[in-house]
Amino acid sequence: MLNLHNAEFIRSAVSERDFPADGLPQIVFSGKSNVGKSSVINRLLNRKNFARVGGQPGKTIHINFFLLDKQAYWVDLPGYGYAKVSKAERDRWGALIEQYFASGLLSVGVQIVDIRHKPTGDDVTMANWFRMSDMPWIVIANKHDKIKKSQLEGNLNIIRQTLLLPEEVPLIPFSAEKGTGKDEVLARIFDFLGKDGPA
Template structure:
């Protein structure tokens, strides 16, 4: 898809703050520091629309990005970051669960994992949570440029097996450095629009 316009719409913490437009939404879930912001920026050809940070745990709200006035990417707070208090984590959990379980515009979740490492216990929990609520999902394995091409399939297999992925769920290689996987992912997203 050719992206001609993109912007952040709102950072929301409760349903009454969500954008009113009845357009498809794709939620990005993943560990803190897995590359969700870099993924968004590469997908929309912008350098810094989604703020990247070397400090994990920066995203503490649901950040809605509008793309071509026809869809939203929704960046949800990263999980698995230790320096956040238990009460704060519980609040994020509630906010994320409310969004995932009640948002009619939500078409699919994009679970972002790091191709270099087997998915974490938190990644597995998020996958199971999305499956429990029967949400369509895709797994995006980032940082593909950090692994030799000849080992991609091996790493994808480890990710698929560790998550216990259903056969019909798709997993995509992605690199925010090279753009690997970008066109395939846009093609897959189109099916939900």
């Protein structure tokens, strides 16, 4: 059983040689730079400022590795799609993310999208990377608290169709603000890892 309270920052990776390769499972979080990725991670871990919430999107420019209870890594990929970053910087992030996917270290993927909007081309590219990894992945539709109940089903259908999600990929409505969807996301992650749920 994993104790989510026992979580520590390990390192920021700027190249492949910085990736931990000790055989522990790696749970990877990705999303657009303004989708609330840090807030989702903080909510899942019940920590306020564990993953830094930047006032300015696009602040995560490395791959950040956190160790959970000395049993698994949570991996925070750079946020993508932020227009005010130079093309050279975006290319560097893209190359780093590509190196990570090519490393074979991924155990479970978690892609975060905005439930209010149709996924972007960058979201589709990220979904393709997860699909090609052949590892289980989950899509979190964040900002559930910002839409009406009547919009939920239609918005989820648009996300599933746009990302071409296979049926076995869970699409989970989530609110980092209120905690909606937290238990289901954690249950899915631990199920994919073959571990008991969090302590």
